[in-house]
Amino acid sequence: MAEVQHTATSTQPIESIWEFVKEIDNWAPMVTGYQEHEKQNENDSTWVLKGDLGSVTRTLKFKVHVTEWAGPERVTFELEGINELMTGKGVFSMSGAGDGDGDGLSEITPPARPGFFARLRDAIVRFFVYKVMGRHESRPPEDRQTSAEPGAVRSELRFSLEISPGGPMGPMINAMVKPALVVAAEDLARDIVARVEAEA
Amino acid sequence: MSSRIPARWDLEVDVVAVGSGLGSITAALAAHDGGKRVVILDKAPRLGGLCAYGGGEVFVPNSRYMAKIGKQDSDEAARRYFAFLSGGFNEPGLTEKLLATYREAVEYTADQAGVRWEAVDGLDDYYYPDAPGSATGRYLAVEPFDGSQLGDWQSKTWASSPHFPPATHKEMYAWGGLANITKWDYELLGQRVAEDQRTFGPGMMGYFVKAAVVDRKIEAHVGTAVRELITDDDGRVVGVRAEKDGKDFFVRGASGVVLGVGGYDHNKKMAMMHEEAHDWNSATQPYFHGDHLVMGAEIGADTASVPTYNLAMFYGYNIPGEEHDGAPIFRSSWECGCPHAIWVNEAGERFTDESFYKDYQPRVRQWNGRTQTQDNVPPFLIFDTNYRERYPLGSFMPGMDIPEELAVKADTPRELAEKLGIDADGFEKTLARFNEGARDGRDPEFDAGHFSWSNRLAGDPSYPNPNVGVVEKPPFYGVKLSPVGVGINSHGLRTNADAQVLHVRGHAIPGLYAVGISAALLDLGNGYQSGTSNMRAITWGYVAGRHLGGR
Known part of the structure; x- marks a missing residue:
C-alpha cells in the first residue's frame, strides 16, 4: 500500500474550502495526469488519468465512490481500478486553524514551486533516501506548506490517499507509484487552496 | 554544409562521444583513460541509451567468469561458433578483430571501470546449443547496481526498463522465465525498486554511467541532439553542431567524434527501406532516428x-x-512462446515456430510474387482460456479484462476468425491439426519447443x-500484431578494424568513429543473438577509445 498525505493552509475560512471541494468538477482538472471524468450520480464517477510507472506512462481508468459527504469537515471516498488491479481510499479533511493535528503552520514560508518533473525527481530521491536509510515511518512525511502570511491562517486542507495495487506485481508497483503520489497529493491540496484564495 | 567551422566553439574537448549507450560510454572511458578530454552528448533526457531498456546480457566466450563457475571454453571453439552464426555474411577482418579484442575489452570494463560482471550459471548458448563450438556459461550479466551511487545523475539515467522487472538472470530462470512472471518474488522486486537496485540493462548501464560521469567526472549533456558533423578543409571531423535548449551548441572534438546513437527504430521510413517491414514500431526509447546515417551521408560515409x-x-x-x-511504447510479444498460444x-494457417523469433523472422518477410504480398503479415496471436488462466497479456494479469482495442474475444474459433478478418475454415482446420499434436506436447508441423531459448525464456518449464x-x-482471444524493433537494425555505417567510419571511396574518414548499432553489423554477419550486440558495443567502443587515445 502506498500512502501519501499533504496539508495546505489557507487564509480563507473552512466554509470556502468546502464550497469548492464539494463540487468535483471544480478540482478534477487539478489532479495530476487528469484526462477526463464522468459523474454517474452524486457519489459515483469514473476517471481517466495518465500516470508514470517507472519509465512508462500508463493510462489509468478507475471508479470513485464517495462514502461520506461530511461537510464542511470531511469527504471520504474509495477507488477501484477498471483497467488496473488497484483499490484505494482517500480523504479531504478541512479544519479551522489550530483544529488540526499540525502545528507551527503559520511560521512556514512558502517556497518557490518548481515544475512537476523536477519535484517528481526530488520525490523519487527522497523516497530512496527514506528506504535506504531505513527510515520507514508509520505515516508518510508531510510536507506542510502555507500560502498565508504569518498569523493569517484560517483553515487547512489535508488530502490523504492510499493506493493498494493488486495482483502478483502489487508489491513492486506499489514501490513504483509512491514517489508520483507524493507529488500528486501535494499538487492537488495546494492547487485547491490556491484557487480558493484567488477566487476570494 | 557540413564543413562549416563556427567562429566560436561553445565547448572544446578532444573527443565528443555522441550517445550514451554501451558503445559511446566505453569509447568515452577508454579515450579518457588514454589522456583525452571527453564530453558525452545525448539527445535523450537521461543517460544510458538503448542498452538501458534491454536485457543486459553480454555474450563473452572463454571469459574468466566462465572459469569461476567451472566451465571450459576456448578461443577456437568461439571462432567456430561465430563462423556458424555469421552465415558467411560477415567481413572476416572485422570478425577477427572482434574475436581478438572482446575479452580484453570486457576485462577492461571490470578492472578499470568497476563493472561487476558474473557468468549466468547454467545458461547454455541457448540459441544454438548444438552448433559447432557451442558452450555453457558464455553469458555475462551484472550484479545488481545501486542507483544511489550515481549521485546527481541518479534521476537522469534510465532507472528501469518497461520490459524487465528488476530481477537477476539467475532469479528469472529460477522463477520459471517470462511465462511465469506472475509467480516471481515481487516483494523482493518491490524492495529493489524502492532502493533503486537496478538489474538487466538499467543495472548494466548504471555501472558504465557511474564510471564515466561520477568516477571520471566526464562532462555529459542530456537533451542535447547532435545534428551535424563539422569537418575541416581536409575532410577531418573536428566537432559537431548540436541543439541544446533550442540553440546551436558547437562542440569541438580535436581528436575526433564517436557516433553511438543506436539505429533508426523510430524512423518508419528508414525502417521500411532497410528492414523489409511496414508499420515498424519499437520497444525502445523514442530517440533513435537514424541520425548517424543522415550525418554520415552528408560527409560521404x-x-x-x-x-x-x-x-x-x-x-x-x-x-x-x-x-x-x-x-507509444510497443511490447514484444512473448506470449507466443507460452503453451496455449x-x-x-x-x-488462418500457422506458418512458423512462433516461440522462436529467429524462426519467424524470415517467414514474416516471405514475399509472394504471385500476389505481391507478404502472406504472413500481419500475424495474429491466438490464445484460449487455458492461457488466460495462467499467463498475462502484457500488463493484463489473469482475471483482468483485456480491452477490446487490444484483444478480440469470442466464444468459438469461427466467431473469433470472423471478428479478426481471417479465414474461418482455414483457422478451424489449423486448430484441429495443432491440438492433435499438442495433446502429446508435440508440434509435428513446426517443431515448437525445439529451441532452448524458447524453452527457457518464453516457455513454461x-x-x-x-x-x-x-x-x-473458450472463450478465445486474438491480437493483431505489428513489427516491434528492439533497436537492433540491419543497416549502419561501414567501419574498419579501428572503428573508423569509411568513406564511400574506401578510405577512413579521419576523426569519425561509429560504435554499437550505429556501426553496420559486418563483424557478426548474419549472426545476431542475445548478448552479441552488447558485446560488440563494448568491444568497438573500447577499440575506438583506444585509437583516439593513440593506442
Missing part, C-alpha cells in the same frame, strides 16, 4: 547492411494508452513441452 531476417525483431503490440516520453496468418499446449478452451 559509406554504409552497409546485413540480412534483415536474422536480427532482433519481434512482433508485438501497444497497450492502449501506454507511452514513454510522449510516444499460436500464431496464424490471414488464411512446468509443461512437458514448455512451448506447446492445446488451444481449445
Whole structure:
C-alpha cells in the first residue's frame, strides 16, 4: 500500500474550502495526469488519468465512490481500478486553524514551486533516501506548506490517499507509484487552496 | 554544409562521444583513460541509451567468469561458433578483430571501470546449443547496481526498463522465465525498486554511467541532439553542431567524434527501406532516428547492411494508452512462446515456430510474387482460456479484462476468425491439426519447443513441452500484431578494424568513429543473438577509445 498525505493552509475560512471541494468538477482538472471524468450520480464517477510507472506512462481508468459527504469537515471516498488491479481510499479533511493535528503552520514560508518533473525527481530521491536509510515511518512525511502570511491562517486542507495495487506485481508497483503520489497529493491540496484564495 | 567551422566553439574537448549507450560510454572511458578530454552528448533526457531498456546480457566466450563457475571454453571453439552464426555474411577482418579484442575489452570494463560482471550459471548458448563450438556459461550479466551511487545523475539515467522487472538472470530462470512472471518474488522486486537496485540493462548501464560521469567526472549533456558533423578543409571531423535548449551548441572534438546513437527504430521510413517491414514500431526509447546515417551521408560515409531476417525483431503490440516520453511504447510479444498460444496468418494457417523469433523472422518477410504480398503479415496471436488462466497479456494479469482495442474475444474459433478478418475454415482446420499434436506436447508441423531459448525464456518449464499446449478452451482471444524493433537494425555505417567510419571511396574518414548499432553489423554477419550486440558495443567502443587515445 502506498500512502501519501499533504496539508495546505489557507487564509480563507473552512466554509470556502468546502464550497469548492464539494463540487468535483471544480478540482478534477487539478489532479495530476487528469484526462477526463464522468459523474454517474452524486457519489459515483469514473476517471481517466495518465500516470508514470517507472519509465512508462500508463493510462489509468478507475471508479470513485464517495462514502461520506461530511461537510464542511470531511469527504471520504474509495477507488477501484477498471483497467488496473488497484483499490484505494482517500480523504479531504478541512479544519479551522489550530483544529488540526499540525502545528507551527503559520511560521512556514512558502517556497518557490518548481515544475512537476523536477519535484517528481526530488520525490523519487527522497523516497530512496527514506528506504535506504531505513527510515520507514508509520505515516508518510508531510510536507506542510502555507500560502498565508504569518498569523493569517484560517483553515487547512489535508488530502490523504492510499493506493493498494493488486495482483502478483502489487508489491513492486506499489514501490513504483509512491514517489508520483507524493507529488500528486501535494499538487492537488495546494492547487485547491490556491484557487480558493484567488477566487476570494 | 557540413564543413562549416563556427567562429566560436561553445565547448572544446578532444573527443565528443555522441550517445550514451554501451558503445559511446566505453569509447568515452577508454579515450579518457588514454589522456583525452571527453564530453558525452545525448539527445535523450537521461543517460544510458538503448542498452538501458534491454536485457543486459553480454555474450563473452572463454571469459574468466566462465572459469569461476567451472566451465571450459576456448578461443577456437568461439571462432567456430561465430563462423556458424555469421552465415558467411560477415567481413572476416572485422570478425577477427572482434574475436581478438572482446575479452580484453570486457576485462577492461571490470578492472578499470568497476563493472561487476558474473557468468549466468547454467545458461547454455541457448540459441544454438548444438552448433559447432557451442558452450555453457558464455553469458555475462551484472550484479545488481545501486542507483544511489550515481549521485546527481541518479534521476537522469534510465532507472528501469518497461520490459524487465528488476530481477537477476539467475532469479528469472529460477522463477520459471517470462511465462511465469506472475509467480516471481515481487516483494523482493518491490524492495529493489524502492532502493533503486537496478538489474538487466538499467543495472548494466548504471555501472558504465557511474564510471564515466561520477568516477571520471566526464562532462555529459542530456537533451542535447547532435545534428551535424563539422569537418575541416581536409575532410577531418573536428566537432559537431548540436541543439541544446533550442540553440546551436558547437562542440569541438580535436581528436575526433564517436557516433553511438543506436539505429533508426523510430524512423518508419528508414525502417521500411532497410528492414523489409511496414508499420515498424519499437520497444525502445523514442530517440533513435537514424541520425548517424543522415550525418554520415552528408560527409560521404559509406554504409552497409546485413540480412534483415536474422536480427532482433519481434512482433508485438501497444497497450492502449501506454507511452514513454510522449510516444507509444510497443511490447514484444512473448506470449507466443507460452503453451496455449499460436500464431496464424490471414488464411488462418500457422506458418512458423512462433516461440522462436529467429524462426519467424524470415517467414514474416516471405514475399509472394504471385500476389505481391507478404502472406504472413500481419500475424495474429491466438490464445484460449487455458492461457488466460495462467499467463498475462502484457500488463493484463489473469482475471483482468483485456480491452477490446487490444484483444478480440469470442466464444468459438469461427466467431473469433470472423471478428479478426481471417479465414474461418482455414483457422478451424489449423486448430484441429495443432491440438492433435499438442495433446502429446508435440508440434509435428513446426517443431515448437525445439529451441532452448524458447524453452527457457518464453516457455513454461512446468509443461512437458514448455512451448506447446492445446488451444481449445473458450472463450478465445486474438491480437493483431505489428513489427516491434528492439533497436537492433540491419543497416549502419561501414567501419574498419579501428572503428573508423569509411568513406564511400574506401578510405577512413579521419576523426569519425561509429560504435554499437550505429556501426553496420559486418563483424557478426548474419549472426545476431542475445548478448552479441552488447558485446560488440563494448568491444568497438573500447577499440575506438583506444585509437583516439593513440593506442
